[in-house]
Amino acid sequence: MKYPPTYAQDRAEIEDLMARYLMAMDYNDFDTYAETFTEDGTLDYATGVITGRENIRAESKAFKERVGSMWRDVDGNPALLRHVLCHSVIRVDGDDAWHTGFWFEMDNGGPKNDKDRKTILMGTYGIYEDQLKRVDGEWKFFYRNIRNEFLPGRESVKENPVWNVDKGVLPFRG
Template structure:
């Protein structure tokens, strides 16, 4: 793969967007979460697809409220969830970019440590992000994000290397 002279800057800006997205979700900052998308951006996830920042904001808030009732610590309180982004492949073509990355989630819903003071973290869900991004007024935003969940039938990424699918999609769009 050949990289443009400004690839490092674009990649750094996109990685910053990816981190801001996860921090916003994990800390229930739904305004910042929605702002990582374009005005007409689409989020596709386990509950379906929503388009537009206001709909994305509402969907994220509703999802977090539902998850709070599912993931509980040993005391019955909503578990604290933190997402981690691992390897990321980012392709940039001018003001458009594509990202594929592996994510997983940690939670404090495990048993307490022997001294009873802390929870043992658990590794919970995991999957792949499939993203399309655009530069809007100098800032990278998601125009489309598909959250693949390897543990949900119909939401898994499949047997083929997802980076090849990203490159094919980018090649068709960039041409």
């Protein structure tokens, strides 16, 4: 793979965006979460496809409320969910970029937890399939597809997902 001269800077900025996205979701900062998307960005995830920053803001808050009512720790509090992005492949072409990376989520509660003790559990996992755009000098998600390996119809592709990033293919599942 040949990288443009600005690749290291672009990659650092994109990785920072991804970290801010995950921290915002895990810490219920819905404004920051929504700001990681372009104004007309799309979030494609387990419960639907949402387009537009304001719609994403509202949906992220509603999603966290639903999760908080379903997953509880042993004391009856909403479980703490923490998401981790492991490895990422990023392709940059000018003001456009493509990304895929493996994510997983840990929590301290939920229906699978031993109710007699507090434990950290590996919850869900999958891959992200992203198209990003640089807007006013900042990288934003234009399209984020969250693939969940454990949900029928939401699994990742069967071939190496890096191939689609290298080709700049969107949508990743065609």
